[in-house]
Structures are given as C-alpha cells and as structure tokens.
Amino acid sequence: MDAPLPAPDALIRPWRTATLVASLVAAIELVLLIGAALLLLAKPLAHAMQHHAQAAAFKPAVKKAVPAPVKRVHHAVAKPKLARSATGVFVFNGNGVSGAASAAAARLSGLGYRVRGKTNAKRQDYATSVVMYAPGFEGEGRRLARDLHVKVVGPLDGMKRAALHGGQLAVVLGAA
Numbered sequence: 727m728d729a730p731l732p733a734p735d736a737l738i739r740p741w742r743t744a745t746l747v748a749s750l751v752a753a754i755e756l757v758l759l760i761g762a763a764l765l766l767l768a769k770p771l772a773h774a775m776q777h778h779a780q781a782a783a784f785k786p787a788v789k790k791a792v793p794a795p796v797k798r799v800h801h802a803v804a805k806p807k808l809a810r811s812a813t814g815v816f817v818f819n820g821n822g823v824s825g826a827a828s829a830a831a832a833r834l835s836g837l838g839y840r841v842r843g844k845t846n847a848k849r850q851d852y853a854t855s856v857v858m859y860a861p862g863f864e865g866e867g868r869r870l871a872r873d874l875h876v877k878v879v880g881p882l883d884g885m886k887r888a889a890l891h892g893g894q895l896a897v898v899l900g901a902a
Contacts, residue, residue: 804865814893820852852900
C-alpha cells in the first residue's frame with residue numbers, strides 16, 4: 727500500500743521558512759559589510775581631511791588687490807556765524823559720572839559759551855563725547871568740538887531742536 731500524501735501546505739512551508747532565513751542572513755551580511763567598509767575607509771578619510779585642514783590653515787595669505795586711490799573732495803569748512811558769547815550750548819551727561827555735566831557746563835562758561843542747561847542723557851553708556859549742531863550752525867559745532875577736543879561732530883541726530891532749550895549746540899559727554 728501506498729503511504730498517504732502530505733497536505734499541500736506542508737510542502738510549501740519549508741520553502742517559506744527557508745526564504746525568510748536566507749533573507750535574514752543576507753540582511754546581517756549587508757550590515758556587516760557596511761560596517762567593515764566604514765572601518766576600512768574611516769582611517770584614510772580622516773587622514774585626508776586632516777591634511778586638507780592643515781594645508782588650508784598654513785596656506786600663505788592671499789594678497790588682496792589694492793583699491794584705486796579715492797579722490798577726496800574738500801568741502802568748504804563752515805565758518806562760525808555767532809560769537810562764543812552768543813552761542814547756546816546744552817550739556818547732556820552720557821557717561822554716568824555724577825557731576826560730569828556740571829563740570830562741563832562750568833568749563834564751557836569759562837570759554838565764553840552760553841550754557842542753556844544741563845541734564846542726564848537717556849543713555850549712560852556713551853563711549854565717546856559728541857558735539858551736535860542744529861541746522862545752519864555747523865561752524866559753531868566744529869569750533870566747540872575744537873575747544874573741547876572732541877573728535878565726533880555731526881548734526882542733531884535723534885534729538886529735536888526743542889531739546890536744546892533755545893541753544894544751537896548740544897554736547898553729549900561720553901567716557902572718553
């Protein structure tokens with residue numbers, strides 16, 4: 727007598743299991759191959775990057791092209807129209823030192839200027855002193871800057887003329 731034939735799905739299952747096992751082995755081999763490739767390539771790649779960084783760090787500086795000389799236009803320096811005794815100055819203390827505005831006002835009075843007032847500036851962290859002038863009083867502003875040995879002179883910037891209380895110039899005292 728003949729033995730009975732196994733069920734059809736029993737014949738298929740070994741192939742399914744074998745396929746899954748083979749796929750798992752292939753995936754593990756792929757991960758191992760990628761790891762080996764990284765280990766083999768990492769050292770030469772690191773050395774190449776290090777040599778490139780050293781070459782870039784020790785490369786001689788590239789000389790920049792010298793720009794063409796700039797032609798300077800000399801503007802006529804504004805001459806003061808008012809005498810010192812007719813020039814009103816308002817003093818702002820911008821350096822945070824107590825009494826600095828009063829000391830500067832006394833010095834300005836000694837030079838012959840009319841001090842219109844003194845107060846603290848909105849900020850107390852000015853690094854350098856500044857002389858500002860109202861429109862039409864650049865000459866007076868430059869003269870005051872010369873008298874006080876202040877290097878920064880400019881028009882009223884961010885300040886309204888009314889803040890000068892009838893004066894033409896403002897001095898903001900800085901740390902230097």
